[in-house]
Amino acid sequence: MTYKQATYDEPLIFELGKPGRRGHLPPKTDVPPREITIPSNMKRKELPQLPEMHEGEVVRHYLHLSQMNYCVDTGIYPLGSCTMKYNPKINEALARNEKMCYIHPYQPEETVQGILELIYNLQKILSELAGLPYCTLQPAAGAAGEYLGLNLIRAYHHDRGDYDRIDIITPDSSHGTNPASTVMNGFNIIEIESNKDGQVDLEALKAVVSEKTAGFMITNPNTLGIFESQIEEIAKIIHEAGGLLYYDGANFNAIVGMIRPGEMGFDVLHFNLHKTFSTPHGGGGPGAGAVCCSERLSSYLPVPVVEFDAENNRHFLNYDIPKTVGKTHGYYGNIAIALRGYAYICALGAEGLIETSKQAVLNANYVMRKLEEIDGLVLKFNRELPRKHECVLDATPLKHEIGVGAMDIAKMLISRGYHAPTVLFPLIVHEALMIEPTENENKESLDRYIEVFKEEIAKAREDPQYAHDAPYNTAVGRVDDAWATRNLILSWKMIKELEKKGQWPPKWPEDH
Amino acid sequence: MSNFSHPYIANSEQDKKEMLAELGFNSIDELYSDIPENIRFKGELKVPHFQSEFEVKEHIEKLLSKNISTREYRSFLGGGVLDVYIPAAQDELLRRTEFYSAYTPYQPETSQGTLHTLFEYQSMICELLAMDTANCTMYDWATGLGEAALMTARIKKKGNKFLYTAATAPNRKEVLKNYVSGAKLELIEIPYDKETGKMDKEKAIELMSEGVVGIYFENPNYFGVVEDEIEEVIKVAKERKIVVVAGVDTSSLGIIEAPGNYGVDIAIGDAQPIGAGPLNFGGPLAGVFAMKFDKKWTRQMPGRIVGITLTPKKGKWAFTNTLQTREQHIKRFRATSNxxxxxxxMAMSTAFHLALLGPQGIKETGESMYYNAHYLKEELEKIGVKTVFNSEFFNTFLIDLKIPKDKKEEFTKFMLERKIFAGIPFSFDGENYDYLITTSYLLKKKDLDDYVKAIVEWRNE
Structure with missing residues (x-):
């Protein structure tokens, strides 16, 4: 396949347009104009310098930009732990329903019964899949879910007078958000090393568990794609110490409908609807989180909780949760995103959801076995163990041999019109290439990806500089991240100031 | 092996067989062989299933049909989100799968579209707020407030008190309280003046004592009142090296002064009222987070930031995520935020909207809202309904209705019968309710007259 990403010398929008042009005429009131009496200290003196363009120019500018972007619909996007699956188009259409878009969060309950019912249904489904009876959609993303889940754990301990439980334990393979959410909750983080099988080292765990243990956070299968088969033993150790178990649902696409975290001993979990349940990633968000928990954590859920009053056949927002942790989002979460996840689940049903997981796992193992045959790549940790929805290959041998590491491989792949795996994560694999194909790729697509992997590594072996100079065929060549951090040019306003000083556009160091 | 085929699943039964054969397995279940038998779920999952896309569509449309939208009834609801119109051109751009089905631009060379657009969003926010830098959004205004409080504590290191005005929206207060609960940051509420609804400036100055790291106010505040006597408070805050954080109604910024022009260090808000998207029942929104540039402080900012960089080979400038070493995927527990x-x-959508609207559009929508609100206020006064606070306001004000608790539901219904969402009830005493009214630029004179008429009828009941 030949590939060349569209490339435009697209200027910043502020350089386009001319005074007096209009891109949109907003509705105007028919109430007569009047003098604006805001005192001069608080009255806007100069209008913001926004673009002045006609509609067509605006569309053309952003159309050009959109074409300089790789997306799921362009090709395989096997970012490990990100679950970049196809975003069904019907979900986009449904989310544009006027009765979804144009409802205010504080409308009287009787005028939002439809959306409350949808939220309620989704909560029930997610609880069913989690094996944990209570659910809230309030977190706007996965990390917000972690934050809330840990909030519940803290509230539980404090409610019991257990103020000394300040330790959250997590393996060193965990997602970066886990320790970050832990610290934001005021907990102390203890990271334990993984064992030679890439799993939690039970001895290391036992060594750090104490009367200070508040909880344990893990994703299962873990970020190596390995299922933590000793999970019951882990749960026992934590529970006996008086701690609770948190399940990071980022890797849930491996086990949907087959294993329920509640039955593995977890007390609380979050789902990423933008991973497992197909809602778009939007170039970084919005996502949608959801937190499910056990009975003993339910009395701390954030308000309001969407409930159903069977007697009056009415859904309602329950604010009467005396021990609530309060609120972790201004309203009820990313509801228009949750709607997409609900539509996805309705389209697949139980059998379909289970099948998606199975095929995601099949695809990951297929790719893994083919890629580990490539000279220079190895599968770290127990080779024999099947992986689940993702696998992590290590390019350290190749790096030692010819100096070409995971990042170079990533850039060579994107030159060819395929997205790179997640690179350099998890941190316990030095030159990590973390691959999650999802059930969205068929055998031909995977075979092509594997072939391109082989071809590019072969090219690198012939000429390592080729690898260091990649990517080719993309809108821009390899960018210098260090320069960006040193110079910090973060807005057009800052560019204008540089212009005044004669320092824009940035000058090229001679040696480049 | 089941014979399952579905549009969301790529491989056929034949593909599966071939792949399993290559792996040396007979069934996918063997890939799960390492999972202990007793934790596998064996029951029947209660999950709905609809056979076709058509039926899914019917089901969801039927559910949604039970809602009544602000396109059917006249909405006087605000409080942080606003009823807006999303131009067709904006939605057309939002439907570009290149934008919505991409991931976070971790590979900048193949994601210049996302990065360039986000840089323009940051830049437009800076123009609107008169700030130097902005991040690529927080979840919403409320979580932005929580993050801002935590950031002031990181900047100041010494001190553990954060002041905020009592005229902050109740939902934002709740999130603020929650967000600082892990940080040992003490929150102190500054009262508002009972007559004007403005922040009590004497009290604010008195409270800005030792150990205070930041001060937060909203402008216009939750009651809609413009904080036009804030200068002295800001001046004292600066003298005492306290970080000034303001929450602003972004839709007011064609009329009301930009926070960067009156001494604010960190400005937050939501981009939804300036067209990030429709109401969406309160989410997704787009938390605005902007600040004056400071080499040290900017490094304490939460969230993603797009910056300019160079491509050494081709000698071009380009965009990339910068200051990533503040973020959780690298810094883990030392990150500035999770x-x-x-x-x-939503940030990109804001850029589309603002590019279409232009400076004139920002001014005109602001004026429409201002005219609507002031007309309605005067008409209500004519029938003897006063505003609770007699201060300058933009598009929101609190009307003195004092609906008793046990009549509240009846009042809501009464207004609904007239196709009106009456406003956000607010009670000072827990017994009687006043109503916070917001007039969007979608309302016309007749809608406002109908509101007044409805109140007259209610009073005559």
């Missing part, structure tokens, strides 16, 4: 997924598409 945020990973944000509201990037």
């Amino acid at each position: 945020i990973c997924t944000n509201e990037a598409l």
Whole structure:
């Protein structure tokens, strides 16, 4: 396949347009104009310098930009732990329903019964899949879910007078958000090393568990794609110490409908609807989180909780949760995103959801076995163990041999019109290439990806500089991240100031 | 092996057989062989299933049909989100799958579209707020407030008190309280003046004592009142090296002064009222987070930031995520925030909207809202309904209705019968309710007259 990403010398929008042009005429009131009496200290003196363009120019500018972007619909996007699956188009259409878009969060309950019912249904489904009876959609993303889940754990301990439980334990393979959410909750983080099988080292765990243990956070299968088969033993150790178990649902696409975290001993979990349940990633968000928990954590859920009053056949927002942790989002979460996840689940049903997981796992193992045959790549940790929805290959041998590491491989792949795996994560694999194909790729697509992997590594072996100079065929060549951090040019306003000083556009160091 | 085929699943039974054969397995279940038998779920999952896309569509449309939208009834609801119109051109751009089905631009060379657009969003926010830098959004205004409080504590290191005005929206107060609960940051509420509804400036100055790291106020505040006597408070805050944080109604910024022009260090808000997207029942929104540039302080900012960089080979400038070493995927427990997924598409959507609207559009929508609100206020006064606070306001004000608790539901219904969402009830004493009214630029004179008429009828009941 030949590939060349569209490339435009697209200027910043502020350089386009001319005074007096209009891109949109907003509705105007028919109430007569009047003098604006805001005192001069608080009255806007100069209008913001926004673009002045006609509609067509605006569309053309952003159309050009959109074409300089790789997306799921362009090709395989096997970012490990990100679950970049196809975003069904019907979900986009449904989310544009006027009765979804144009409802205010504080409308009287009787005028939002439809959306409350949808939220309620989704909560029930997610609880069913989690094996944990209570659910809230309030977190706007996965990390917000972690934050809330840990909030519940803290509230539980404090409610019991257990103020000394300040330790959250997590393996060193965990997602970066886990320790970050832990610290934001005021907990102390203890990271334990993984064992030679890439799993939690039970001895290391036992060594750090104490009367200070508040909880344990893990994703299962873990970020190596390995299922933590000793999970019951882990749960026992934590529970006996008086701690609770948190399940990071980022890797849930491996086990949907087959294993329920509640039955593995977890007390609380979050789902990423933008991973497992197909809602778009939007170039970084919005996502949608959801937190499910056990009975003993339910009395701390954030308000309001969407409930159903069977007697009056009415859904309602329950604010009467005396021990609530309060609120972790201004309203009820990313509801228009949750709607997409609900539509996805309705389209697949139980059998379909289970099948998606199975095929995601099949695809990951297929790719893994083919890629580990490539000279220079190895599968770290127990080779024999099947992986689940993702696998992590290590390019350290190749790096030692010819100096070409995971990042170079990533850039060579994107030159060819395929997205790179997640690179350099998890941190316990030095030159990590973390691959999650999802059930969205068929055998031909995977075979092509594997072939391109082989071809590019072969090219690198012939000429390592080729690898260091990649990517080719993309809108821009390899960018210098260090320069960006040193110079910090973060807005057009800052560019204008540089212009005044004669320092824009940035000058090229001679040696480049 | 089941014979399952579905549009969301790529491989056929034949593909599966071939792949399993290559792996040396007979069934996918063998890939799960390492999972202990007793934790596998064996029951029947209660999950709905609809056979076709058509039926899914019917089901969801039927559910949604039970809602009544602000396109059917006249909405006087605000409080942080606003009823807006999304131009067709904006939605057309939002439907570009290149934007919405991309991931966070971790590979900048193949994601210049996302990065360039986010840089323009940051830049437009800076123009609107008169700030130097902005991040690529927080989840919403409320979580932005929580993050801002935590950031002031990181900047100041010494001190553990954060002041905020009592005229902050109740939902934002709740999130603020929650967000600082892990940080040992003490919150102190500054009262508002009972007559004007403005922040009590004497009290604010008195409270800005030793150990205070930041002060937060909203402008216009939750009651809609413009904080036009804030200068002295800001001056004292600066003298005492306290970080000034303001929450602003972004839709007011064609009329009301930009926070960067009156001494604010960190400005937050939501981009939804300036067209990030429709109401969406309160989410997704787009938390605005902007600040004056400071080499040290900017490094303490939460969230993602797009910056300019160079491509050494081709000698071009380009965009990339910068200051990533503040973020959780690298810094783990030392990160400035746990945020990973944000509201990037809403940020891009804001850029589309503002590019279409232009400076004139920002001014005109602001004027429409101002005219509507002031007309309605005067008409209500004519029938003897006063505003609770007699101060300058933009598009929101609190009307003195004092609906008793036991009549509240009846009042809501009464207004609904007239196709009106009456406003946000607010009670000072827990017994009687006043109503916070917001007039969007979608309302016309007749809608406002109908509101007044409805109140007259209610009073005559």
